Amino acid sequence: MEFKLGNIFIKDLQFGSKTEVKDQTLFVNKDELTEYLLEDEHLASVAIDIARPGESVRIMPCKDVIEPRVKPEQDGGIFPGMVSKMFTAGQGTTHVLKGVAVVTTGQIVGYQEGIIDMTGPGAELTPFSQLNNLVIVAEPAEGVVTYQHEAALRKMGLRAANYLGEAARNLTPDETITYEYLPLHQYHEKYPDLPKVAYVYMLQSQGLLHDTYFYGVDVKNMTPTFMYPTEVMDGAIVSGNCVSACDKNTSYHHLNSPVIHDLLARHGKDLCFVGCVITNENVTLLDKQRSSDLTAKLVEYLGVDGVIISEEGFGNPDTDLIMNCNKIENKGIKTVLVTDEYAGQDGTSQSLADGSPLANAIVTGGNANELVTLPVLDKVIGNVEPAEVIAGGFKGSRKDDGTIVVELQAIMGATNELGFNKLTAREY
Numbered sequence: 162m163e164f165k166l167g168n169i170f171i172k173d174l175q176f177g178s179k180t181e182v183k184d185q186t187l188f189v190n191k192d193e194l195t196e197y198l199l200e201d202e203h204l205a206s207v208a209i210d211i212a213r214p215g216e217s218v219r220i221m222p223c224k225d226v227i228e229p230r231v232k233p234e235q236d237g238g239i240f241p242g243m244v245s246k247m248f249t250a251g252q253g254t255t256h257v258l259k260g261v262a263v264v265t266t267g268q269i270v271g272y273q274e275g276i277i278d279m280t281g282p283g284a285e286l287t288p289f290s291q292l293n294n295l296v297i298v299a300e301p302a303e304g305v306v307t308y309q310h311e312a313a314l315r316k317m318g319l320r321a322a323n324y325l326g327e328a329a330r331n332l333t334p335d336e337t338i339t340y341e342y343l344p345l346h347q348y349h350e351k352y353p354d355l356p357k358v359a360y361v362y363m364l365q366s367q368g369l370l371h372d373t374y375f376y377g378v379d380v381k382n383m384t385p386t387f388m389y390p391t392e393v394m395d396g397a398i399v400s401g402n403c404v405s406a407c408d409k410n411t412s413y414h415h416l417n418s419p420v421i422h423d424l425l426a427r428h429g430k431d432l433c434f435v436g437c438v439i440t441n442e443n444v445t446l447l448d449k450q451r452s453s454d455l456t457a458k459l460v461e462y463l464g465v466d467g468v469i470i471s472e473e474g475f476g477n478p479d480t481d482l483i484m485n486c487n488k489i490e491n492k493g494i495k496t497v498l499v500t501d502e503y504a505g506q507d508g509t510s511q512s513l514a515d516g517s518p519l520a521n522a523i524v525t526g527g528n529a530n531e532l533v534t535l536p537v538l539d540k541v542i543g544n545v546e547p548a549e550v551i552a553g554g555f556k557g558s559r560k561d562d563g564t565i566v567v568e569l570q571a572i573m574g575a576t577n578e579l580g581f582n583k584l585t586a587r588e589y
Contacts, residue, residue: 162342164251164391167334171260174211174293182328187261189295194324198297203313205302210542212264212279212294217539219283220296222274222547223573224265225318225400226289226413229258231326232395238323240396242377244316245323250376251342251391256329262292262413263325265318266543267299270311270370273552275406275573276535276565283535286575286583289413296542297321311370315401319412340425342389345435345463352433357465359435360390360420361456361485365402365410365473366441372401373410373473375439385440385456387463390421398439405552407529407568407575408501410473419580420471420499435463440485442478449481457488471499472578475529479514490519501526501576506568526576527584529553529569537563 170185177188191209198207212218230239234253238245264277277289284290299317301310343351364373366381373380375388375398388397398415424434440456443449460468468489472482479500486496502512502525512528545565549558553571560566569575574582 162252164340164342164394165254166338166340166394167254167256168259168336168338169256169329169332170335171258171293174213174261174295176211180325180328182332187258187293187325187328189325194321197324198317198321201313201317203302203305203309204299204317206300207317208298210296210298212296212542214279214291214293216279218279218542219538219540219545220264220266220277220294220542221545222266222269222543222551223277223406224269224274224314224403226411226573227263227318227322228413228416229261229263229322229325229329230396230416231256231330233330238326240319240323240399243374243396243399244319247376250395250397251389255395256332256334258325258329260293261325262289262294263318263321264289264294264296265299265314266296267314268301269314270307270403273404273406274547275409275551276567276571277573278535278538281536281538282533283572286533286569286572288574288581288583295321295325298543311401311403319399340391342391348433348435349464352429355431355433356467357435357463358424358432358467358469359460359463359465360424360437361460361468361470362388362437362439363470363472363478363481363485364398364439364441365404365478367444367474367477370403371474374399374401380439380441383441385438385452385459387459388437388439390425390434390437393418393421404474405529405570406573407553407570408474408526408578410577410579411574414574414577414579414581417581420469435465442474442481444477449484453481453484453488456485457492460489460494461492465494467495467497469497469499475501475503476514483515483517483520486520487517497522497524499524499526499578499580501578502528503530504528506530506532524580526578526580526582527569529576531569532566533569533572535565535567
């Protein structure tokens with residue numbers, strides 16, 4: 162079976178009388194989109210703005226980033242089980258508006274949210290500075306309680322992305338990529354001489370406001386399960402997290418997971434990518450033991466030679482990461498871990514909260530405690546007031562001259578643990 166991903170490259174974003182794509186520009190009817198989003202009674206107001214690459218604009222605090230997509234062969238948008246009807250994702254055809262994103266901000270429930278600068282040193286640390294961003298500032302209606310507020314913001318972003326995605330429905334893609342997906346035994350039959358590789362995809366679910374959704378189900382309530390890699394490209398996994406911005410997997414990250422895309426690019430050439438095991442990150446020791454036991458069992462059943470394991474978050478989830486590593490390695494299957502580090506502002510502290518001699522192949526997204534100074538920019542979309550209380554900020558982050566000093570932890574995607582970031586290593 163095949164899945165086709167059609168990319169439509171967008172170079173500019175503007176407001177217009179009709180939401181449509183012309184000459185690689187996405188035009189958006191702001192009034193129509195505003196009216197559509199305000200159908201949610203939990204929102205008192207929405208204000209829509211645009212932030213383009215290189216502009217002197219700061220967006221904060223950011224909740225989610227979402228890429229507009231549409232399935233031209235079926236009615237409705239993507240994100241099945243969330244804001245669209247239920248369907249099995251990762252099949253058929255999907256059109257993507259590349260170069261555009263929806264960014265949600267405004268009054269946020271939790272203050273572990275982040276910053277996107279469109280220029281300057283902050284822009285060099287986030288991939289989202291390279292996108293044409295439609296930014297939605299939302300304020301909750303009076304009397305809306307915390308869980309309703311979070312849900313309203315989450316769904317608002319997804320609905321806006323689906324709205325924009327409709328502009329791609331009848332377009333001819335600039336580029337089409339075709340992926341195969343087969344029953345497990347056929348992978349082994351078709352590629353007998355290639356090493357078999359699986360991906361253990363850890364999803365944040367550790368405590369209140371640490372939510373990720375799989376087909377609309379909070380992954381706190383699930384046990385590890387198998388997933389075709391292409392399912393994420395239709396929004397099967399959605400972020401609901403109010404966690405540290407640097408290593409939070411936004412919905413955009415999931416839709417464009419570089420681990421999945423890179424493995425698929427090598428599939429059938431120098432490796433055979435058989436699929437994903439998605440698993441959650443837990444609070445209690447019993448839950449961690451259960452999930453890691455079942456993850457290792459599923460990986461063994463797939464009959465693979467190696468596994469990539471990616472973490473989301475830091476601290477307590479480091480234990481889930483190492484448990485998965487140990488139990489899979491003990492079954493004779495090699496692992497590579499993808500994480501980031503919290504090594505202190507001077508880089509001398511212990512990087513991870515847990516470790517193991519079996520964790521001997523680790524890729525790092527960088528040290529989230531490193532400091533960066535953000536200059537004054539001409540425009541702020543959202544609110545700079547949370548600068549001292551967001552994760553990575555501290556008392557004194559906002560300087561008298563208007564500059565902001567924060568840890569990389571406060572920059573959206575700066576140390577992302579899917580490898581979707583701009584940091585690299587330098588040899589001296």
